[in-house]
Amino acid sequence: MIVVTTPTGQIGRKLVENLLDRGESVRVIVRDPARLADDIRQRVEIVVGTHSDPAALDAALPASDALFWLVPPDRTASSARQHYLDFARAATAAIRRHDVGHVVGISSAGHGWTDPAGVLSAAFAMDAELAASGAHYRALSLPFYLENLLGQLDWIRDQGAFALAAPADRPFATIATDDIARAAADLLTDRSWRGQEDVPVFGPDRLTPGEMAEVMSEELGRAVAYRAMTIDELASSMRAGGATDRAVRDTTEMFQAQLDGIYDADWAVAERASTDFRTWCRNVLEPRVVARTGIAS
Ligand SMILES: NC(=O)c1ccc[n+]([C@@H]2O[C@H](COP(=O)([O-])OP(=O)(O)OC[C@H]3O[C@@H](n4cnc5c(N)ncnc54)[C@H](OP(=O)(O)O)[C@@H]3O)[C@@H](O)[C@H]2O)c1
Numbered sequence: 001m002i003v004v005t006t007p008t009g010q011i012g013r014k015l016v017e018n019l020l021d022r023g024e025s026v027r028v029i030v031r032d033p034a035r036l037a038d039d040i041r042q043r044v045e046i047v048v049g050t051h052s053d054p055a056a057l058d059a060a061l062p063a064s065d066a067l068f069w070l071v072p073p074d075r076t077a078s079s080a081r082q083h084y085l086d087f088a089r090a091a092t093a094a095i096r097r098h099d100v101g102h103v104v105g106i107s108s109a110g111h112g113w114t115d116p117a118g119v120l121s122a123a124f125a126m127d128a129e130l131a132a133s134g135a136h137y138r139a140l141s142l143p144f145y146l147e148n149l150l151g152q153l154d155w156i157r158d159q160g161a162f163a164l165a166a167p168a169d170r171p172f173a174t175i176a177t178d179d180i181a182r183a184a185a186d187l188l189t190d191r192s193w194r195g196q197e198d199v200p201v202f203g204p205d206r207l208t209p210g211e212m213a214e215v216m217s218e219e220l221g222r223a224v225a226y227r228a229m230t231i232d233e234l235a236s237s238m239r240a241g242g243a244t245d246r247a248v249r250d251t252t253e254m255f256q257a258q259l260d261g262i263y264d265a266d267w268a269v270a271e272r273a274s275t276d277f278r279t280w281c282r283n284v285l286e287p288r289v290v291a292r293t294g295i296a297s
Contacts, residue, residue, distance in 0.1 A: 001025045002188050003060050003100075005051040006070045007044070008035040010147055011106060014181035015068060015188075016040055022189055029060045052087045057094035066102040066188045067095065067135075071126060075243065080122035080250040088129035095133040102191045104184050105130055107139040109173070109270070110262035111198045117262055118253030131196045138187050141200040141270075142180060143173035143263050146280050150288060156216070156224060157289055163227040165234045165255040168210040173263045174203045176280050179273030200266035205277045212277055219281035220289055231256055 002019055006012035007028035019026050020043055027045035030036060036044070049056030051069075061067065069091055077083035095103060108123040117124075127139040144164075152162045166172050183201045187193065207215065213226035229237075231252050238248045 018185040061098035084122040084126040088126040109266040117257035118250035176275035200270035202270040
């Protein structure tokens with residue numbers, strides 16, 4: 001039995017499908033079962049609740065072989081570190097109570113970085129906490145999700161542009177969430193691994209944002225430009241959107257660490273996932289742009 005947290009999230013949803021396709025038994029912890037797809041709801045065991053709650057974990061973990069662990073993003077959290085640790089401490093205690101053998105966690109690339117890195121440092125603190133459970137643990141160590149770009153769909157469609165807090169001419173590390181789900185499913189089903197390690201997984205490209213804009217333009221059949229944001233511009237736009245000072249700091253420290261090279265060491269040794277940027281644009285981005293415009297590009 002494999003226990004999956006966040007089964008309605010972009011990674012968790014794909015992971016559950018992948019595990020069921022492989023014939024695995026799956027138990028999910030979900031806040032609202034109605035948010036599961038109908039065909040999935042019929043095929044999984046369901047524990048209703050949140051995975052920061054020891055009672056939900058106690059209902060889900062008995063007789064389980066492995067746990068997929070993901071701390072949900074929470075932009076309203078007073079501190080990213082506190083948010084990750086609150087979830088992780090509940091997990092660690094429950095993993096010990098139920099003697100769960102194998103845990104796969106969603107983390108960030110850049111372990112070993114000692115400067116403050118905001119949300120990334122919070123994920124590393126989560127990993128240390130989970131490792132203290134004594135379970136065999138793999139921290140999937142990931143860069144920027146390509147799906148983050150879907151948050152700029154309207155801008156891509158209406159303005160023909162997208163923006164990141166990264167220089168136009170420096171390779172920008174990314175990964176598609178399909179590939180994350182596949183990597184998690186591989187680890188959760190073949191549990192021959194032992195001990196505790198980080199597993200960096202990166203997309204196969206080394207594109208700069210400028211090159212990403214070229215590929216996007218070709219795949220969408222319309223010009224898309226890249227606009228580099230400064231860290232100060234990012235902070236201002238977050239403040240304008242109502243983010244707290246702490247949230248601004250957690251995010252700007254993260255982007256500054258990326259500019260300073262926090263991903264470089266992991267990128268050099270990472271497992272290469274299969275989905276390149278062009279394939280992602282064709283299979284994920286373009287259909288969504290078409291759905292919004294109603295016009296095939
Ligand atoms: N984005 C990046 O570039 C990046 C890079 C590296 C690592 N990460 C990490 O990846 C993770 C995000 O994964 P994702 O994109 O798959 O997430 P997502 O699509 O945003 O899904 C969030 C999931 O968490 C659930 N959830 C939200 N609040 C919850 C709560 N209080 N208690 C229990 N469940 C809750 C949601 O369920 P409902 O249906 O109930 O709302 C949903 O299933 C984060 O840990 C992030 O730090 C992100």
